[in-house]
Amino acid sequence: MADVALRKVVKRYDDVEAVRGIDLDIADHEFIVLVGPSGCGKSTTLRMIAGLEDISDGDIMIGGDVVNDVPPKDRDIAMVFQNYALYPHMTVAENMSFGLRLKHYPKAEIKARVTEAARLLDITDLIDRKPKQLSGGQRQRVAMGRAIVRNPKVFLFDEPLSNLDAKLRVQMRIEIKKVHQKVRTTTVYVTHDQVEAMTLADRVVVMNKGRIEQIGTPNELYHRPATRFVAGFIGSPAMNFIPCRLEDVGGTLQIRLTDRIAFALPPARAARYHALPRTDKFLLGLRPEHLTEAHAHLGPGVETFDTVLDVTEPMGMETLVYFGLEGTPVCGRVDPNAGAKDGAPMRLAMDLNNMHLLNEDTGVVL
Amino acid sequence: MSTLAIDKGGPRRKVKYGSMSRDRAWALRWSYFFLVLFAIFFLTPPLYMVITSLKSSAEISAATNPWWVFHPTLANYVELLTSNQFLRFFWNSSIVSLVVVVVTMLISIPAAFALARMKFWGSTTLATGVFLTYLVPDSLLFIPLFKMLALVQDITGITLLNRWYVLLFIYPTLTVPFCTWIMIGYFASIPKELDEAAIIDGASWLQTLTRIFIPVALPGLIAATIFAFTVSWAQFLYPLVFTTSIDQLVLPVGITTTLIKGDVFNWGQIMTGALLGAAPPLIIYAFLMDYYIAGLTAGATKG
Amino acid sequence: MADVVVQHARAARTTSARKGGSLHNALRRKSTVAFFLTLPLILLIALFVLYPALFSIHLASLNKSMQKFVGFGNFTFLFKRETFWMVVKQSCIFAVTAVFFKALIGFIVAHFVHNIPAKGQRKWRGMLLVPWVIPPAMSTLAWLWLFDPSYSAFNYTLSLFGIGPINWLGDAAWARFSVILVNVWYGAPFFLIMYLAALKSVPDQLYEAAAIDGANWWQKIWFITLPMMRNIIAITTLFSLIVTFANFDIVRILTSGGPLDQTQIFATYAFRVGIESNDIPLGASVSLFMVPILAVAAIFILRDVNKRGNES
Numbered sequence: 010m011a012d013v014a015l016r017k018v019v020k021r022y023d024d025v026e027a028v029r030g031i032d033l034d035i036a037d038h039e040f041i042v043l044v045g046p047s048g049c050g051k052s053t054t055l056r057m058i059a060g061l062e063d064i065s066d067g068d069i070m071i072g073g074d075v076v077n078d079v080p081p082k083d084r085d086i087a088m089v090f091q092n093y094a095l096y097p098h099m100t101v102a103e104n105m106s107f108g109l110r111l112k113h114y115p116k117a118e119i120k121a122r123v124t125e126a127a128r129l130l131d132i133t134d135l136i137d138r139k140p141k142q143l144s145g146g147q148r149q150r151v152a153m154g155r156a157i158v159r160n161p162k163v164f165l166f167d168e169p170l171s172n173l174d175a176k177l178r179v180q181m182r183i184e185i186k187k188v189h190q191k192v193r194t195t196t197v198y199v200t201h202d203q204v205e206a207m208t209l210a211d212r213v214v215v216m217n218k219g220r221i222e223q224i225g226t227p228n229e230l231y232h233r234p235a236t237r238f239v240a241g242f243i244g245s246p247a248m249n250f251i252p253c254r255l256e257d258v259g260g261t262l263q264i265r266l267t268d269r270i271a272f273a274l275p276p277a278r279a280a281r282y283h284a285l286p287r288t289d290k291f292l293l294g295l296r297p298e299h300l301t302e303a304h305a306h307l308g309p310g311v312e313t314f315d316t317v318l319d320v321t322e323p324m325g326m327e328t329l330v331y332f333g334l335e336g337t338p339v340c341g342r343v344d345p346n347a348g349a350k351d352g353a354p355m356r357l358a359m360d361l362n363n364m365h366l367l368n369e370d371t372g373v374v375l
Numbered sequence: 376m377s378t379l380a381i382d383k384g385g386p387r388r389k390v391k392y393g394s395m396s397r398d399r400a401w402a403l404r405w406s407y408f409f410l411v412l413f414a415i416f417f418l419t420p421p422l423y424m425v426i427t428s429l430k431s432s433a434e435i436s437a438a439t440n441p442w443w444v445f446h447p448t449l450a451n452y453v454e455l456l457t458s459n460q461f462l463r464f465f466w467n468s469s470i471v472s473l474v475v476v477v478v479t480m481l482i483s484i485p486a487a488f489a490l491a492r493m494k495f496w497g498s499t500t501l502a503t504g505v506f507l508t509y510l511v512p513d514s515l516l517f518i519p520l521f522k523m524l525a526l527v528q529d530i531t532g533i534t535l536l537n538r539w540y541v542l543l544f545i546y547p548t549l550t551v552p553f554c555t556w557i558m559i560g561y562f563a564s565i566p567k568e569l570d571e572a573a574i575i576d577g578a579s580w581l582q583t584l585t586r587i588f589i590p591v592a593l594p595g596l597i598a599a600t601i602f603a604f605t606v607s608w609a610q611f612l613y614p615l616v617f618t619t620s621i622d623q624l625v626l627p628v629g630i631t632t633t634l635i636k637g638d639v640f641n642w643g644q645i646m647t648g649a650l651l652g653a654a655p656p657l658i659i660y661a662f663l664m665d666y667y668i669a670g671l672t673a674g675a676t677k678g
Numbered sequence: 679m680a681d682v683v684v685q686h687a688r689a690a691r692t693t694s695a696r697k698g699g700s701l702h703n704a705l706r707r708k709s710t711v712a713f714f715l716t717l718p719l720i721l722l723i724a725l726f727v728l729y730p731a732l733f734s735i736h737l738a739s740l741n742k743s744m745q746k747f748v749g750f751g752n753f754t755f756l757f758k759r760e761t762f763w764m765v766v767k768q769s770c771i772f773a774v775t776a777v778f779f780k781a782l783i784g785f786i787v788a789h790f791v792h793n794i795p796a797k798g799q800r801k802w803r804g805m806l807l808v809p810w811v812i813p814p815a816m817s818t819l820a821w822l823w824l825f826d827p828s829y830s831a832f833n834y835t836l837s838l839f840g841i842g843p844i845n846w847l848g849d850a851a852w853a854r855f856s857v858i859l860v861n862v863w864y865g866a867p868f869f870l871i872m873y874l875a876a877l878k879s880v881p882d883q884l885y886e887a888a889a890i891d892g893a894n895w896w897q898k899i900w901f902i903t904l905p906m907m908r909n910i911i912a913i914t915t916l917f918s919l920i921v922t923f924a925n926f927d928i929v930r931i932l933t934s935g936g937p938l939d940q941t942q943i944f945a946t947y948a949f950r951v952g953i954e955s956n957d958i959p960l961g962a963s964v965s966l967f968m969v970p971i972l973a974v975a976a977i978f979i980l981r982d983v984n985k986r987g988n989e990s
Contacts (some may be wrong), residue, residue, distance in 0.1 A: 061571050082577035094568035098590040108576035109587075155572075395929050406793040410802055413787050417867065420820035423831060427823060431748030441831040482718040489695055489715035493708055501716060503980065508727050510917075510976045514945030515968055518952045518961045519730035519737055548726045548849070580711060596796050609813030611927045628817035631931055649816040660811045665805055666790060666810070671868065672875045 011072030011085075011162040011195060012037045013058065019066035020053050027053045029219040030067065040196045045216035047243070052167055052218070055199045059165050066356075072162055073250060074099035086157035088165040092172060093148045095140040101127075102136045103112045119158075126157040129191060130184075146177045153185070153256050153287040156278050157192060164189075166198040182208055203243050207231070215239045237372035240294050240365060246329060249300065249339045251293040252369065256283060264293060264361075268336045275361055281365055282375065294365035294374070298330065300341035302349070310362040321349045324349035330355065389399030421653070427646035428452070437644050451647035452551050463622055464629035467539045468652075471625055472607040479550040486597070487655065488584050500534065502559060509552035510570040513612045520545060521616050539623045550603040557602075558671040562588055562597030598670030601663060605656045621623050626652040723754055737962040744959060752963040761939050762948075766967070769943040773923040776861040780922075781915055783862065785867020789899075791870070792877045803874065810867040818931040821860045824845075825932075850940035857905070857941050860928050865921075875904070876910040910981055916979045918971055932966050944968050 013035040015105050018027040028050040035041045043051040056062040058069055060081035068075050076084050087108075095104050102123050125131045130150040140148055150171060158163055162304045170178045171186075186209055189196055200206055204215045205226040215222040215230065215238070222242075223235040233238035240248045256263040256271065265271040269362040274282065285291075303313040319338075322329040324344060330341045330349050341357055366375045427435065429447045439445060455461045490496070490502050512584060524535040535541045573583045590598060611627045618624055630648040634641060650656060660667050741748045756762040791802050809817060824831050825846035835841040847853050884902050893901065904911075926945035929935060935942035935950060943949070944964060952961015 059571075059575060061574065081575045086575065088575050090572060092566060092568055094566065096572070096587060096591070098593070105574075111577045111582060143558065155576075159576075186489040249638070273522040334577075395828040405971040406790040408890070410787070410790050410794070410806075413790075414805055417806050417863065420817050420824065420863070421808060424800070424820045424823055435829065441829065441834050463884070479917075482722060485715035486719035487713040488852060493712040493715075495709040495712040498712070502719070504723065506980065508723050508875075508985065510920055510972065510979065511727055511731070512920065512972070513946075514924045514926045514948065515965050515972070516727065516730045516734070518948060518958055518965055520726070521953065522737060522880070522958055522962075523730055523733060545726060547722055550717060550720055577684060585771055601974070605811070605813075609815065611813070611930075613816040615930075616949070627813055627927075629816060631819065640823075640826075644827070645819055646823060649819045653812040654811065656811050657808070661804075662799075664807075668803075668807070668871055668875075671810075671871050 011161055011196065012039075013195060014070040015054070015058075015067065016066040016070070017063055017070060018054065020050070020057060020062060021065040031216075031221055033199065033214060033224070034220065035195060037195055038193045040198065040209060040211045040215060042198045042200060042206040042212075043216055044200055044203055044212035045213045045222075047201055050073070050219040051199045051201075051214040051216045055165055055167055055197055058163070058197060059088050067337060084247060085159075085162045086165055087155050087159045087161040087163075088167065089149075089152045089169045091168040092138070093152040093169075095148055095151055097140055097218070100137050100139055100152070100276045101143070103133065104140070104151055108155070108159050116245045123154075126154040129157065129188065130154050144151050145173050146181060149173065149181055150155055150184070153188060154179050157188070160194075162195065164194050164196040164198075166200075168198065168199075168200055170200070170204070178205075185209060204245065207243065213243075217242075233292075234365070234374055235293070237294070237367050237375060240367070240374060244296055246342075247296065248365075249293075249295050249337075250367070251295065251334055251337050251339060253291050253293045255282060255287050255289075255291065255368075257287070263367075264291075268292065270314050271335070272312040272359065272361060272365055276286050278310075278361060278364065278366075285346070285366075285375065290369040291375075292367040292369050294367050295359065297340045297342040297361065299360035299363045300339070300344040301358050302347035303358040307358055308362075311358050311360050313356055313358045315354060315356050317354050318351065321351055326332060330357075381620065390457065392447055395632070403553065421650075423644045424440060424650045424653075427526045428650050430643050431641055433642065452651075453649065455644060455647050458562045459632065460484055460621060461629070461651075464624055465651070467624060467629075468608060468626040471539060471546065472543050472604050472655075475546040475550060475607040476545050476600055476603045478543065479554050480596070481546065482551050482560050483554040483599065484589065485584070487555045487562055488588060489556070489564035491559045495565040504555075505552050505555050506558075508548070509549075509556060513610070517612055517616045520613075526616065536617060537619050539614075539618060539622055539625065541617055542610075542625070546607045546610060547618070550606050553606075554599040554603055557599055557670060558592065558595055561592040565591055594661055594666060594669060595673070598673060601667050602670045604638075604659065607667060608656055685750045699848045722772045726914060728797050734962045734966060737959050738966055740959045742957045742959060742974065748959075752960050756967075759943070762964070764939060765942050765947045765964070767966075769923060771813060771943075772854070772858060772861070772917055772925075772929075772943055774920050776865065777915060779858070780865040780869050781911070784914075785868040785911075786872050787866070787870050787871035788877055791874055803871070806870055807867045809864050810871075814864055814927040817864065818860055818928050821856070821863075821933055823982060825856055825904070847933050848937055850918055850937055853941045857929055857932055860932060861922060861925065864928065865918055868918065872914045873907065876907040880906045880935060884937060909985060913979055913982045918981070920979075923971060923975075924968060967972050 013033075015031050015033040018028060018031045019026065027147070031050075031054060043054060045051050053062060057064050058071075060076065064077050066296050068132065071084055071086070096107065099107065105123050105126060106119045106120045109122065114310075122300075123136070126343075127136055130153060132147060132150050132154060135143060135147055135151070140151065141150065152169065166185075170181055170188055173181060182205060185198075198205075198209060207230075210227055212224060212226055213230050217238050222228060224237045225233070229245050230239060234243060234248075236251065241250070251266055254265045258271075260291050262283060263271050263273050271281075282362070305312065316332045316334070318330050318332050320331045322331075326345070327342050328345045328347070328349050330343055332339055332355075343357070345356075347355075349355055367373065368375060423442075426444055428443045428451050429449070430554065431448050431450060434444075434446055487504075491497055491506075521536075524541060526544060527533070528535045569587060569591070570583050573587050578586065609627065610625075611631075614625045614628045615632075618628065621629070626631065626648075630645065630652055634645045636650055700990075727733065731857070732855040737744070739749055739753055741751065788805060791806070793801055794802065799972055827833070827843065827845055827848065830846070832846065833843040845851055845854050880903060883897055887904055888898050923943075924945055925943065926949065929943055929946045930943055930949070933941045935946045939947075944967060950962045951964055952958050955961075
């Protein structure tokens with residue numbers, strides 16, 4: 010068990026910078042998820058922590074020691090790969106014990122550790138099978154078992170669930186969480202799936218174009234995104250971004266979305282945005298769940314407007330409605346019984362208490 | 376009228392429905408017919424070897440139906456398998472082929488591992504060079520090699536010509552390039568994550584090779600081994616040029632040069648010898664056909 | 679306290695020392711390891727392939743006793759010999775005809791094997807590949823015996839129909855035919871296997887789509903099978919061209935180039951001149967004439983193999 014720290018880590022391939030100076034402190038026992046679109050440098054970062062890639066610049070520390078030039082086997086880490094990377098010619102037990110056997114651990118201890126890991130992952134019955142005879146989920150467990158038996162300082166997961174089907178993915182997600190609760194090993198987990206990131210992580214690191222956009226707990230990222238990228242990346246369906254302007258009308262601060270639609274900001278928001286220049290272009294960031302059907306008992310700061318729906322998507326417990334505001338596609342979430350129909354007019358309510366205001370040019374959340 | 380209507384409605388439908396499967400059935404029958412024809416063409420010589428090998432010299436020279444054995448005898452087999460000379464050929468062939476297989480593997484596997492996994496200066500050129508070497512035929516090199524051996528013999532005083540062991544150096548030129556090439560292909564098809572997992576598990580490159588790559592690429596290794604063996608066993612030109620004394624000959628050369636004595640052809644013995652000479656590759660083929668075929672087809676894909 | 683401080687200092691020093699040194703070391707080690715792993719291969723190719731090939735050029739420029747440099751003397755000598763031009767012509771006819779029929783038979787038989795139910799295919803494939811497995815020197819002996827003029831099984835069979843006897847290996851035309859026949863017999867199974875593997879790699883959906891589009895059987899072959907197999911056909915054909923062109927065993931055992939050099943090809947002629955007549959420079963010159971044709975074929979193969987590699 011150990012903490013991990015990255016100090017201005019850079020990775021250059023020829024003239025391309027894949028990772029552009031990352032600072033990250035991972036506490037002991039923490040479960041960190043690196044998330045971002047493909048090519049954002051998250052896998053490269055993980056592979057640098059593993060020692061599978063050289064570091065172009067900066068330092069990586071595991072348990073306080075700089076490990077830049079320490080070969081992977083001496084870093085005391087374990088890694089779970091996307092395609093599991095199980096040795097096809099070895100049984101499950103042999104796969105799990107390979108690392109220990111290379112280090113010449115006593116037979117009894119190897120056996121004890123393998124048995125323990127197999128019990129933990131519920132694969133005791135499969136111990137003598139070859140990977141070919143296992144299902145995707147079982148292979149995934151073996152890959153985790155191989156990491157666990159090593160009892161390493163750090164677990165590294167490289168998109169471990171992306172080869173599984175949707176149902177199994179949810180199941181294995183819970184499994185990984187349970188295992189982490191039991192073994193409490195510091196974990197760095199890479200995924201492109203924001204749901205996985207949100208559900209698993211103690212803290213999520215959102216990466217984009219080789220840089221860290223934001224680090225925070227899942228709730229922080231969801232409710233207080235720092236940038237447009239994070240705001241748009243976290244949450245599904247994604248946050249709406251509606252071009253808007255700030256206006257002073259009769260001493261109150263108004264937000265104008267279209268010629269027809271403008272709302273007075275709630276007092277708390279008005280106070281926060283008061284000093285912003287009125288000439289700047291802004292984006293109103295609003296999650297679909299804060300754009301619902303209008304009804305009789307709306308609280309303060311919830312404003313209604315009329316629109317015509319383009320498409321509706323009944324999801325069962327809610328219905329997603331899509332419409333346009335001056336050409337900007339917008340998504341809302343309404344009650345399935347609210348009577349939303351394709352092409353029909355509807356009165357919707359915007360909860361401005363949960364709005365975000367972004368600078369359109371810089372993408373910063375204000 | 377009514378019967379006519381039924382006739383019209385019923386059969387027409389039937390014909391349409393049945394025509395696909397009837398075409399199929401005919402296609403299948405023709406396929407089998409031609410396959411039998413080609414099988415006869417392909418198998419006649421080996422079968423004729425068997426037939427002749429079971430005949431006595433008297434029966435061979437008698438004007439009876441050559442396609443049938445009237446008085447089967449194992450005399451040819453007994454005579455060859457008790458002849459020191461023939462056993463000597465067999466022994467020479469065996470020892471040469473087996474040593475060449477081992478040498479080939481010792482050269483090919485490490486080289487293929489390096490070329491498939493360690494990018495180093497000139498590695499792509501070397502891989503291309505290996506493939507080109509595979510295309511260099513024996514008939515291009517036998518004369519300079521012969522002269523080279525003669526020169527080395529003159530300079531060092533070590534007898535190289537007319538010694539079977541010189542084939543141990545020469546045959547690998549025929550086996551190593553192809554074996555390296557297909558092993559590169561097999562090694563390259565192993566997912567990169569597998570060696571990364573091994574590295575993280577603490578394996579050195581040697582351990583990665585011996586405990587991961589070789590076992591995982593075992594089918595390729597078997598295919599390469601079979602190839603190396605059959606090529607060494609069948610090679611005819613080099614031993615014909617480099618060896619002349621009877622005790623130094625390998626099977627193909629031994630049979631063609633010693634059993635054919637002038638114009639006197641002892642066909643019973645020649646066929647028996649040829650059959651015994653063809654036996655080892657055939658037996659390997661019978662048991663490991665799939666590997667044999669995998670090796671054949673692997674050559675056409677890039678490593 | 680002091681201990682702790684010292685330890686810290688040491689740790690810091692070792693890490694910083696590592697940084698410069700071992701990364702370079704690791705890099706150097708990896709390429710050094712790779713070099714040693716490939717060294718035996720490089721030595722083998724250099725000593726027993728590359729060197730002899732160059733040595734051959736040197737040899738070809740000497741006179742028979744190898745005392746004197748004659749430049750292109752051997753080549754001009756060969757150009758003036760009718761036999762040599764016959765060898766060139768025969769080698770080309772031999773290679774082209776044999777490869778064409780190997781490819782044709784291989785293609786046809788591959789289709790027949792592909793047509794029959796899958797569980798029987800293995801057995802048939804196994805039988806049909808036998809000629810390729812038997813060492814050619816051994817199987818050619820069987821052919822030699824089948825062609826035997828007086829006791830020959832072929833002539834006996836033909837005599838039942840009132841034909842013959844045919845002087846299979848004694849008559850120039852028949853001898854050429856026989857040599858090509860044996861080569862086709864030996865090489866066709868190789869094509870069969872390659873084509874069968876290629877056929878299997880064509881997805882069934884393509885044929886089903888073509889059937890729905892109304893293609894008949896030859897349209898399926900022309901528009902789907904052949905384009906999909908084009909690369910493998912090219913590689914196999916070029917490869918076989920090299921092997922057939924440079925063939926030695928079959929002609930040597932069947933006719934030794936006879937009658938009157940009428941079936942002599944490059945390899946056997948080089949053997950006759952260089953080894954049997956002991957004119958090594960002239961033999962080397964004959965061999966060298968194969969190089970241009972082999973090189974062209976090799977370049978095309980390399981191109982196709984690379985293309986294939988990039989596709990997959």
